[in-house]
Amino acid sequence: MPHRHSRLREAFTAALLALEDDVHRLGRAAGEAIHRAVDAFRRRDVADAEAVVAGDSLIDAMRLTIEQRAVELLATQQPVAGDLRWLASVLVIATDLERLADHGEAIARATRRVPATLPATVALLGQMEALVQGMLDQTLEAWRRRDAERALTVVPLEETVDALRAQVFQELIAQPGAPPLAMDLVLEHLIVAQHLERAADHITNVAERVIYIATGELRELNP
Amino acid sequence: MGQALDLKPRPEVAHRRLPPTEPVLRIEDLRVCYGARPAVQGVTLDIPARRVTAIIGPSGCGKSTLIRSLNRMNDLIPGARVEGRVWFHGQDIYAPEVDPTAVRMRIGMVFQKPNPFPKSIYENVAFGLRLHRRLSRRELDERVERALRQAALWDEVADVLHTASGLALSGGQQQRLCIARALAVEPEVLLMDEPCSALDPAATARIEDLIRQLCQEYTIIIVTHNMQQAARISDVTAFMLGGMLVETGPTADLFTHPQDPRTEDYISGRFG
Numbered sequence: 001m002p003h004r005h006s007r008l009r010e011a012f013t014a015a016l017l018a019l020e021d022d023v024h025r026l027g028r029a030a031g032e033a034i035h036r037a038v039d040a041f042r043r044r045d046v047a048d049a050e051a052v053v054a055g056d057s058l059i060d061a062m063r064l065t066i067e068q069r070a071v072e073l074l075a076t077q078q079p080v081a082g083d084l085r086w087l088a089s090v091l092v093i094a095t096d097l098e099r100l101a102d103h104g105e106a107i108a109r110a111t112r113r114v115p116a117t118l119p120a121t122v123a124l125l126g127q128m129e130a131l132v133q134g135m136l137d138q139t140l141e142a143w144r145r146r147d148a149e150r151a152l153t154v155v156p157l158e159e160t161v162d163a164l165r166a167q168v169f170q171e172l173i174a175q176p177g178a179p180p181l182a183m184d185l186v187l188e189h190l191i192v193a194q195h196l197e198r199a200a201d202h203i204t205n206v207a208e209r210v211i212y213i214a215t216g217e218l219r220e221l222n223p
Numbered sequence: 224m225g226q227a228l229d230l231k232p233r234p235e236v237a238h239r240r241l242p243p244t245e246p247v248l249r250i251e252d253l254r255v256c257y258g259a260r261p262a263v264q265g266v267t268l269d270i271p272a273r274r275v276t277a278i279i280g281p282s283g284c285g286k287s288t289l290i291r292s293l294n295r296m297n298d299l300i301p302g303a304r305v306e307g308r309v310w311f312h313g314q315d316i317y318a319p320e321v322d323p324t325a326v327r328m329r330i331g332m333v334f335q336k337p338n339p340f341p342k343s344i345y346e347n348v349a350f351g352l353r354l355h356r357r358l359s360r361r362e363l364d365e366r367v368e369r370a371l372r373q374a375a376l377w378d379e380v381a382d383v384l385h386t387a388s389g390l391a392l393s394g395g396q397q398q399r400l401c402i403a404r405a406l407a408v409e410p411e412v413l414l415m416d417e418p419c420s421a422l423d424p425a426a427t428a429r430i431e432d433l434i435r436q437l438c439q440e441y442t443i444i445i446v447t448h449n450m451q452q453a454a455r456i457s458d459v460t461a462f463m464l465g466g467m468l469v470e471t472g473p474t475a476d477l478f479t480h481p482q483d484p485r486t487e488d489y490i491s492g493r494f495g
């Protein structure tokens with residue numbers, strides 16, 4: 001139950017529910033940016049990548065609107081307890097989700113520069129991206145339900161993302177006997193892996209806020 | 224990361240995390256009835272010394288009855304019956320040998336509506352002193368000045384102490400005069416029943432500042448309907464419902480993650 005309904009404070013509850021939808025939309029838009037960016041990288045589709053870059057300003061604007069509405073509700077409704085934890089967390093979550101989209105934009109920019117793609121590495125990047133999407137789905141659902149248990153399910157997923165990033169690094173750097181790869185090729189693939197790892201970190205931050213909303217406990221899931 | 228930050232308490236919120244102190248009052252299974260109607264139904268609560276304890280709850284929850292039981296003000300209400308114990312420094316204030324007037328000297332009270340007497344400012348403050356003690360004129364003057372300074376009113380009234388009536392003061396000044404009157408007899412505990420409900424925001428802010436200053440020397444228990452006020456000024460908050468204590472704890476905890484859903488509903492305005 002995201003927000004307790006009662007016959008009192010109906011307008012405030014409605015405003016919280018509308019804001020919850022806004023945050024959900026922001027999360028979905030950020031996930032979409034990551035997905036389209038990785039897909040464009042895989043296909044070296046510069047036009048698609050440019051669309052991701054162009055779309056980022058819309059995501060920035062969504063975040064600013066959410067922040068403004070949250071601050072207005074803090075100022076005018078003086079929330080406490082669960083409402084306070086929820087609204088204070090919205091400020092943090094919106095920032096993390098916007099950063100998530102920024103990593104999509106950065107991956108799109110790498111697509112402009114990469115001279116070719118390495119199928120084996122791109123496959124690993126695809127796995128990383130699928131895990132990131134899984135983390136995002138779980139986290140957004142946990143956030144809607146105020147479900148700390150569900151939020152905790154991102155922890156093993158994030159560890160797998162980290163392990164895959166290490167694997168990408170090994171594939172690109174340490175292949176004894178093989179002819180060295182061009183530096184820009186290596187670098188751009190590594191950059192994508194790095195941004196996917198950071199994307200997973202931001203989702204974990206959101207999951208931490210969900211746990212705070214649900215339990216009042218502030219804890220670091222990724223120490 | 225944490226070590227890089229200065230984690231010392233910030234002055235403006237320092238009182239939120241003051242260490243606990245020994246209780247000065249221990250309320251034990253207190254029950255109060257008005258005739259057949261139970262108003263307080265078995266409240267057990269410790270009141271820490273030199274801290275502000277806020278009692279919150281909806282109208283009729285028994286919070287005013289509870290606070291009035293702490294200095295035997297309910298004795299004055301016909302039909303009121305009090306059971307249980309209120310320990311003040313190890314003495315049950317309801318024990319037969321205890322003189323209620325002596326209790327009220329040590330545990331003073333400030334009411335919702337400022338109630339100065341139609342006398343000079345000086346006489347308002349000296350009133351209780353004259354009733355209970357024989358003091359020289361000089362001693363009396365000193366005690367009046369000290370009480371008015373403690374109530375942050377001295378600078379505003381020093382020139383008109385004997386000429387202006389207590390009733391000529393503004394609402395906020397009248398309430399500070401009543402606080403000075405309560406402080407003049409040098410109590411240890413100050414009970415405040417909605418002391419700001421008749422005041423504007425500026426006068427309220429002055430009283431709230433004053434409460435924070437006074438709790439360095441006095442134990443304060445305040446009943447308030449204003450949740451933000453309880454959150455701003457108290458160290459400990461107790462939430463009452465239907466004559467019972469639902470939850471009590473450090474104010475910062477109670478207002479960020481209350482343990483009982485009834486507390487959550489009440490403080491977030493979803494009660495009822």
